[in-house]
Amino acid sequence: MTFASIIIQLLNGLAAASSLFLVSAGLSLIFGVTRIVNFAHGSLYMLGLYGAYSLIEALGRTPLGFWSAVVVASLLVGVTGILIEVLVLRRIYRAPELFQLLATFAVVLVIKDIALFVWGAEDLVGPRAPGLSMAVEILGKRIPAYDLLLIAIGPVVLGVMWLLLTRTRWGALVRAATQDREMVGALGVDQAKLFTSVLFVGSVLAGLGGALQIPREPANLDLDLAVIADAFVITVVGGLGSIGGAFLAAVIIGVAKAFCIGIGTVTWFGFEVSFSKLTLVVEFLIMALVLVARPYGLLGKPQAVQRIAADPAPPLTAPSWTMALVWVALLVGVPLVADRYVTILLTDIVCFALFAVSLHFIMGPAGMVSFGHAAYFGLGAYAAGLLFKRAGLPMEAALLLAPLCAGAFAVVYGWFCVRLSGVYLAMLTLAFAQISWSIVFQWDSLTGGSNGVFGIWPSAWLADKTTYYYLALACCGTGIALLWRVLFSPFGFVLRAGRDSPLRAEAIGIDLRGFQWAAFVLVGALAGLAGAVYAFSKGSISPSTISIGQSTDGLIMVLLGGVETLTGPVVGTAIYTWLRDAVARHTEFWRAVMGGVILLIVLLFPQGLVGGLKVLFLRWREQRA
Amino acid sequence: MSDAVLQVEGLHKAFGGVQAVADVSFAITAGEMLALIGPNGAGKSTCFNMLNGQLVPDAGIVRLAGRDIVGLRPRAVWRLGVGRTFQITATFVSLSVRENVQMALYSHASRLRSLFRRFGAAFRAEADALLAQVGMLDQAERPCGVLAYGDLKRVELAMALANEPRLLLMDEPTAGMAPKERVALMELTAGLARKRNIAVLFTEHDMDVVFSQADRIIVLDRGELIAGGTPAEVRANAAVRAVYLGSTH
DSSP, X not given: OOHHHHHHXXXXXXXXXXXXXXXXXXXXXXXXXXXXXXXXXXHHHHHHHHHHHHHHHHHOSSHHXXXXXXXXXXXXXXXXXXXXXXXXXGGGTTSOHXXXXXXXXXXXXXXXXXXXXXXXXXXXXXXXXXXXXXXXXXXXXXXXXHHHHHHHHHHHHHHHHHHHHHHSHHHHHHHHHHHOHHHHHHTTOOHHHHHHHHHHHHHHHHHHHHHTTTTTSOBOTTHHHHHHHHHHHHHHHHOTTOHHHHHHHHHHHHHHHHHHHHHOEEEETTEEEESGGGHHHHHHHHHHHHHHHOTTOSSOOOOOOOSSOOOOOOOOOOOOHHHHHHHHHHHHHHHHHSOHHHHHHHHHHHHHHHHHHHHHHHHTTTOOOOSOTHHHHHHHHHHHHHHHHTSOOOHHHHHHHHXXXXXXXXXXXXXXXXXXXXXHXXXXXXXXXXXXXXXXXXOHHHHOGGGOEEOOOOOGGGOSHHHHHHHHHXXXXXXXXXXHHHHTSHHHHHHHHHHHOHHHHHHXXXXXXXXXXXXXXXXXXXXXXXXXXXXXXXXXXXGGGGSHHHHHHHHHHHHHHOTTSSSHHHHHHHHHHHHHHHHHHHOTTHHHHHHHHHHHHHHHOTTHHHHHHHHHHHHHHHHHO | OTTEEEEEEEEEEEEXXXXXXXXXXXXXXXXXXXXXEOSTTSSHHHHHXXXXXXXXXXXXEEEETTEEOTTOOHHHHHHTTEEEEOSSOOOOTTSBHHHXXXXXXXXXXXXXXXXXXXXXXXXXXXXXXXXXXXTOGGGTTSBGGXXXXXXXXHHHHHHHHTTOOSEEEESSTTTTSOHHHHHHHHHHHHHHHHXXXXXXXXXXXXXXXXXXXXXXXXXXXXXXXXXXXXXXXXXXXXXXXXXXXXXXX
């Protein structure tokens, strides 16, 4: 590379960093004050982009029209943030953190469908910035003038934020709340107002980040989850709650990506190394490295201790044998009376149930929330498909080996993950899932890239849908029973104990990390089994089995049923899968319906469906006694 | 002293430029109750955390029954027979009182790696025996999350005893308890220590507890040991009086 091209790549990177920084700064601000991981933040960015597009069309492609559109779109997104806070978040600040997460998932679903309804499914390409569409010549290369403006906007916003935070009363309150929310409440500050204003500012930043991308990026419906993944990475690398850290991380990652594109394919010692293929992975590699070296991010501090401890998780009760037998009998009996369609749907439910139960195992009793559990589900599916299709193994062998492959990945990923806890751990799991996804997505020759692989069908004796359903039921049912059994073993008790007090576990001689690592491998292998069974039931594999969408589906299933009971995740899976199928048959806007249903449940049953019903039942029994 | 359970020599620890603990040396023998006292910020907790493996000292030797334990992790220190209770109780709040003690017993026997055996089945009688000793048997079924603070301290004591320890480290064992409960808990501890020949090192702010229960007292001020001896000797020590009552008296 010449010096000139290095400078050019640097400028490209800095231009990309600006929008990333704006979104991440907003996310970081909101998390710092409210302690809510706002999954809908990427959706706000998406709204900013769409909003700016429409406003420019309405106001005209003049400099004035363009810039008023950008500003107005950002402010409208800010108002959306206020609506989210007032209508949803404010009602659940006292609910468990995971439930707030579920609510923001629901908001993601609703916003996606609103965008689909208003702007349609086609990508919308915005105009170039009027008056700034020319290029500036630097060192003999041409750089769009708009990029130079973007490079300037990042530091300007950083400066404005710094002034806001250090020179105003509002900023002092925000900083105080980030450090110690309870103390700020105790001092008589109106928390509701503070939270609303923080949501507004954070959302404006997200909207601005989106609106400014109009000349660079078409508005499309996949931006929400793509952007939230980027924003998570940047906030975590920079340190949660640190605006300066977010800027630093955005610059590092923006530049690293730009260089990967710029370098292209290089031949080292006869090997071709494609750096441009690294672009999708590089930010997650940086994040994994940073978190292992500095568990709280580059400029972050250890999270403040919350004085009011969360209510201890209620003791787990094992499902009774009679109930289990009744359920098994029912599930075995269904295909005798139902049609083929129901049998296929039930096969899906059974696969997802094992997936959800394995996720619940790690995030509930073991206390390690995973945002990227689809990694193991998808890797299990791919292992099964590739062993069958590319290695030519018999279907039965592929099905048995797939969980081992997924478990092997869990050995590697888990080793890193157990070194962290809380939100940082969750983000790292997401990073590993995205790395897996990117590799599968890009390795065309092996994985079939974005199309996946077709023709993955079970052996002849299992070809009948009902027979295959029984196989799925046997495999996944055994997996679920195994996980539940383990929860009541000494191993399972260690995980629960470690969730309650890592300090005490260490003080009575327990190597907690070792147990947690083993737990990762166990759930990874079983999620892999679920994925393998799923792959053969569909006859194909595709990258969507590893996507963030699949991971969040798993989280929704677990949280919908309730994380505090064993059967909750199974019930949640059944309801979510069935409802999605039923609604999707009637309307294109099934996501909005699902989101609405989830929000209703969140607001009515803060312990999840099964947890909530349990509470209702106990209350009813008390009244009768 | 060859019969010392714990021998500390020349312990040093600085945080940044602040010397938290400087040249602290002492020893404790089996069956002895040794109180470590001093004003707030004297370095008591720092001292403690260097003994149990949570902090690594800058210099000095910590010998447990003749073996140097500096640099060992807390869980390794526990395996050598050191039980602990925390200043702010740390128990497994979602598990029952009995299960908490069972957990310590399982760990002591290195039998936690089992995936299929039922946890509740083993060490039940042993756990109940320990709970009886600390007076918590009647609450064995209750989850730790709902216990009163004084009861949690008793559970911690039972968990510490599950290890058949030769040394008990108790950081502010009676903090947050009612005065009557405090003396009761330390009397209980002293009785168990003598019966089982366990050495007990504890920090404490309640001077009634210290002077009635400790066999020996050492006094820490600004990171340095300024006095040591029997309760009567410490009571009469001029340096101690200066620290606690102010130098003008």
